[in-house]
Amino acid sequence: MKQLPDDGLRAVFARHRTRMLAAAALLLATMLAGIALLGLAGGFITAAALAAGTAAGFNYFSPSAGVRALALARIASRYAEKLAGHDATLRVARDLRGWFFRRALPLAPARLGVLRTGELLARLMDDIGRVDGLFVRALGPLAAMAGAGLLGIGWAAWVDLRAGLLLAVAALAVGGGVPAVAAWRGRARERRHAALQARLRMRVHEGIEGATELAAMAASGRWAGRVDTAAAALAASGRQRRRRLAVADLLHALCGMAALLAMTALAASAVHRGQVPAAHAAALVFLTLALLETWAGMGLAWQALQGGRASARRLRAVVEQPVTVRDPARPVPVPGTDTLCMQGVVFAHPGGRRVLDGVELAVAPGQRVAIGGDSGGGKSTLAALAMRIHDPAAGTVSWGGVDLRDVAQGDWHARVAWMPQDAPVFAGSVRENLRMGHPDADEASMWRVLSALGLDGRVRACGGLDGEVGEGGALLSAGQARRLALARALLRPAPLLVLDEPTEGLDVDAAAALLLDLERALGARSLLLISHGPVPDALPWRRLRLQDGRLQAAP
Structure with a gap:
C-alpha cells in the first residue's frame, strides 16, 4: 500500500x-x-x-x-x-x-x-x-x-x-x-450506545484473558453476571434505537x-x-x-x-492526544556501538510523584548492568527512558554523547533490542516469532540463538522452526515462552539489549538458568537489565538498586 x-x-x-x-x-x-x-x-x-x-x-x-x-x-x-x-x-x-x-x-x-x-x-x-x-x-x-x-x-x-x-x-x-x-x-444516545458496546466487549475480553484466574478464585459466575449486565444494558439501548426508528417509520x-x-x-x-x-x-x-x-x-x-x-x-x-515523544526537525545520525549515559535524569508521570530524581548511569560497550528495586520504584520507567518511549523532564539520556532527543526514534530503535515485561509470544510458528525481531535472519542464526538459550531441543520436538507455538505460547511452558521472546530480542542485530523483568513468573532456579544462558548468548553487546529478582553470583555483572528515585550500588 x-x-x-x-x-x-x-x-x-x-x-x-x-x-x-x-x-x-x-x-x-x-x-x-x-x-x-x-x-x-x-x-x-x-x-x-x-x-x-x-x-x-x-x-x-x-x-x-x-x-x-x-x-x-x-x-x-x-x-x-x-x-x-x-x-x-x-x-x-x-x-x-x-x-x-x-x-x-x-x-x-x-x-x-x-x-x-x-x-x-x-x-x-x-x-x-x-x-x-x-x-x-x-x-x-x-x-x-x-x-x-x-x-x-x-x-x-x-x-x-x-x-x-x-x-x-x-x-x-x-x-x-x-x-x-x-x-x-x-448524538447523546449514539454516544451512550457506543460506550455500552465498548463496555460489553471489554468485559468479554477481560473475562477470556483472565479465565484461569477467575476459575481459580471461583469468580467465573460473578464475572459472567457482569457480562450479562453489560449485555442487558446494550440490548436495552438497542431496543430504544429500534423503537425510535419504528416511530419514525410510522x-x-x-x-x-x-x-x-x-x-x-x-x-x-x-x-x-x-x-x-x-x-x-x-x-x-x-x-x-x-x-x-x-x-x-x-x-x-x-x-x-x-x-x-x-x-x-x-x-x-x-x-488526537499529544504524543509524548517527537522526532526532531533535523535528526542527527546515531553513533554505532557506544555508551548509554543518563545524567541528572528526572521524570514524573502526569499528576504523579517523581519516580526518578537525578539518576546517573553509564552502560559502556559490552558492559552488563542489572538494576533492581522495589515494585513501583521506577525501574520500568528508567527502561522506557532508555528506549526513548518517554523523554526526561530534566537531565539527558545520550548515546555516544548524542542526546536521544536529537535523533530519529526509528534510527535509535534500530540500535536497541528490547524485551518488555509482558513480552508476547504470537500465535504462529517459531520462525514467524523470531523474524519479528529480525525479518532477514537466516535459519542458521535462528538455530544459533535457540541453542544458546537451550531451546533448540524443544523446538525440534515441536516440528522445527515451522512448528506452532499456539496462541500466546500456549503450547510452550512459561519458561520456554520467555526464552522464545528473549531469543527474538537476541536475534536483533543491535549493540544494546534492554530487558524489563525477563524472569517474571519463573521460579528461582528457572530464572537463574535463564540469566546464565543469557550471559553466554550476549556476546559483545551491552545489557541493561531491569529486575526485582536476584542475579546469580556467578555472573560478573554490575549491580545497582533504584531507591527513592536514585541509583546506588546494590548491597
Missing part, C-alpha cells in the same frame, strides 16, 4: 471523493430508473385502460419499450452502483485503518496505556466499522434521496405546479420531520398516506377539469408512491450518520 500523508479524518474520505461521487451518481440513477419505471408503467396502464375502446389508435410500443429500457437500466445501474460503492468503501476502510494506526502507534504505550484493552479493541472494531461504512449507509443514500426528490419535484411542477408544491411539502415532512424524530437526542407511513391521498385527489381534480391528461395524472400518483418508497430509508440513513459521527469522535479522541 502506498504511503499516505498523516492528516485528518476528513481527508481519508476526500481522497476517494471521485469514486464516492460516481457511486452516489449510480445510486441516484438507480433510484431515478425505479421512480421513472413506476411512473411510466402507471401512466401506460392508465392510458391503455382508457384507450380500450379505441385500441387501434393507441401506441403500445413506445411505452412498453420505455418500461423494458428502464427495467434494464435499473438492473445495470444497481449492479454498477454496488461495485462502485463497495470499491469506494473498501478503499476508505483500508486508508481509515492506516490513518488510525499511523496516528495511534506513536502514542503507545504512554498514551494508549490509559485505555483498557477491551475498550481499545471496541474502538478498533466497532467504531472503525461504523465510520468506514458511513458512505454506503448514510452519505450516499442521503445524497441520492435528495437528488431524486429534487428531480421528482421538478417534473411534478412541470406537469402541474400544485403537484410540485404538494411533493415539496411531503419532502419537507418526510425528509425533515421524520429524520428529526429519528435523530432526536441522537410517521413516514402516515405522512406518505396523507401525501398519496392528497396527490390522488389533486390529480383526479386536474383530469376532471381537463388541466392534465389522464396518463400524466396517473404518473403523478405513481411518482409520489415511488418517491415515498425511496425516502423510506431516510430515518435509517440519518441514524447511521449519527452513529458514524459518534464513532468518528471516539476515534479522534484517541489519536
Whole structure:
C-alpha cells in the first residue's frame, strides 16, 4: 500500500471523493430508473385502460419499450452502483485503518496505556466499522434521496405546479420531520450506545484473558453476571434505537398516506377539469408512491450518520492526544556501538510523584548492568527512558554523547533490542516469532540463538522452526515462552539489549538458568537489565538498586 500523508479524518474520505461521487451518481440513477419505471408503467396502464375502446389508435410500443429500457437500466445501474460503492468503501476502510494506526502507534504505550484493552479493541472494531461504512449507509443514500426528490419535484411542477408544491411539502415532512424524530437526542444516545458496546466487549475480553484466574478464585459466575449486565444494558439501548426508528417509520407511513391521498385527489381534480391528461395524472400518483418508497430509508440513513459521527469522535479522541515523544526537525545520525549515559535524569508521570530524581548511569560497550528495586520504584520507567518511549523532564539520556532527543526514534530503535515485561509470544510458528525481531535472519542464526538459550531441543520436538507455538505460547511452558521472546530480542542485530523483568513468573532456579544462558548468548553487546529478582553470583555483572528515585550500588 502506498504511503499516505498523516492528516485528518476528513481527508481519508476526500481522497476517494471521485469514486464516492460516481457511486452516489449510480445510486441516484438507480433510484431515478425505479421512480421513472413506476411512473411510466402507471401512466401506460392508465392510458391503455382508457384507450380500450379505441385500441387501434393507441401506441403500445413506445411505452412498453420505455418500461423494458428502464427495467434494464435499473438492473445495470444497481449492479454498477454496488461495485462502485463497495470499491469506494473498501478503499476508505483500508486508508481509515492506516490513518488510525499511523496516528495511534506513536502514542503507545504512554498514551494508549490509559485505555483498557477491551475498550481499545471496541474502538478498533466497532467504531472503525461504523465510520468506514458511513458512505454506503448514510452519505450516499442521503445524497441520492435528495437528488431524486429534487428531480421528482421538478417534473411534478412541470406537469402541474400544485403537484410540485404538494411533493415539496411531503419532502419537507418526510425528509425533515421524520429524520428529526429519528435523530432526536441522537448524538447523546449514539454516544451512550457506543460506550455500552465498548463496555460489553471489554468485559468479554477481560473475562477470556483472565479465565484461569477467575476459575481459580471461583469468580467465573460473578464475572459472567457482569457480562450479562453489560449485555442487558446494550440490548436495552438497542431496543430504544429500534423503537425510535419504528416511530419514525410510522410517521413516514402516515405522512406518505396523507401525501398519496392528497396527490390522488389533486390529480383526479386536474383530469376532471381537463388541466392534465389522464396518463400524466396517473404518473403523478405513481411518482409520489415511488418517491415515498425511496425516502423510506431516510430515518435509517440519518441514524447511521449519527452513529458514524459518534464513532468518528471516539476515534479522534484517541489519536488526537499529544504524543509524548517527537522526532526532531533535523535528526542527527546515531553513533554505532557506544555508551548509554543518563545524567541528572528526572521524570514524573502526569499528576504523579517523581519516580526518578537525578539518576546517573553509564552502560559502556559490552558492559552488563542489572538494576533492581522495589515494585513501583521506577525501574520500568528508567527502561522506557532508555528506549526513548518517554523523554526526561530534566537531565539527558545520550548515546555516544548524542542526546536521544536529537535523533530519529526509528534510527535509535534500530540500535536497541528490547524485551518488555509482558513480552508476547504470537500465535504462529517459531520462525514467524523470531523474524519479528529480525525479518532477514537466516535459519542458521535462528538455530544459533535457540541453542544458546537451550531451546533448540524443544523446538525440534515441536516440528522445527515451522512448528506452532499456539496462541500466546500456549503450547510452550512459561519458561520456554520467555526464552522464545528473549531469543527474538537476541536475534536483533543491535549493540544494546534492554530487558524489563525477563524472569517474571519463573521460579528461582528457572530464572537463574535463564540469566546464565543469557550471559553466554550476549556476546559483545551491552545489557541493561531491569529486575526485582536476584542475579546469580556467578555472573560478573554490575549491580545497582533504584531507591527513592536514585541509583546506588546494590548491597
